[in-house]
Amino acid sequence: MDANIYQHFRSDEHSFIDLVGDWLEQVSFQYAPYLTEFLDPRQAYILETLVRQETDLKFRFFGGYGTAERVRCMIYPEYYEPEQEEFEIVLFEINYPKKFTTLSHGKILGTLIGSGMKREMFGDIISDGENWQVFVAKEVASYLQMQVNKIGSVTVRLDLKNYTEILTPKDGWSQEKTTVSSLRLDTVIATIFNISRQRSKQLIESGKIKINWIETQRPDFMLDLLDIVSIRGFGRLQIQEIEGKTKKEKIRLALGVLRK
Structure with a gap:
C-alpha cells in the first residue's frame, strides 16, 4: 500500500487501510475473489477508494437488498463475475x-x-x-x-x-442541506438538531454518541464523508456530501437525517 494514501484518511482508519491492503494483495496474488465481512458506509467508501487508486481489480457491494446501509464486498479479478448468492x-x-x-x-x-x-x-x-x-x-x-x-x-x-x-423498511430518513462552521462533532450535532454547543458537548461526553456504531466521547472529533452519527434520544445523521464552502468560509453539507 502506498504510504501516501494514509494522509487522506483519519489516523484511526489506518489499521483498516492496512487490512484492505492485505485483501487486495491476496486477490492479486491468488487471482481469486475475496469476500469481506459487513462494512459500514465509511469503510465501504475507503475500500472503494483504495481499489480504484491502487489496483486494476473489480469490486461489488451487496447487503441483502438494494439500499442496504451495511454491505459485504466482493473483490475480484477482471475475469470473474460474482453471483448474488456468493455474498x-x-x-x-x-x-x-x-x-x-x-x-x-x-x-x-x-x-x-x-x-x-x-x-x-x-x-x-x-x-x-x-x-x-x-x-x-x-x-x-x-x-x-x-x-x-x-x-x-x-x-x-x-x-x-x-x-x-424482505420487508419494505419504514424509513424516516430525510435529505437536508445546511452549512456548518466546522466538521467538529459537537458543531455538526448542535447545528442539525438545533441545540447549543454546550448541550451537544454534554451528550458526547456522557457517552450518548456513536460514530459508525462506535462510541466516542470526543467533542472535537472531525467528521468526514459517509460517517454515520447516532445520537441517543435525537436520531441519526449521515454526511452524504461535502459541497465546498460559502463566501463566509462555512462548509456546505448534504445530509441524511433520521429524527426521533
Missing part, C-alpha cells in the same frame, strides 16, 4: 408476540452483540413498523439461530426468510 447473506425475521410487546433497533442490536457476535457479522436491521428482520453472514447464521431466543425479556425465534420476503 453469503442470510435473512432472518424475528418472530415475537406482537400483540403484547414491541421491539426496537437498539434492543435487537444489543442482543445480537451480546450473543458473542462481532458487529461485522451482521448487516442491516430493518422494520416495517411492526415486523423486524436482520441480515446475517451465512457462516454464523446457524449459531445465531440457536443462541438468540430472547430479546430483553421477550421470547423470540429467528425464522429463515427468502429474499422475496
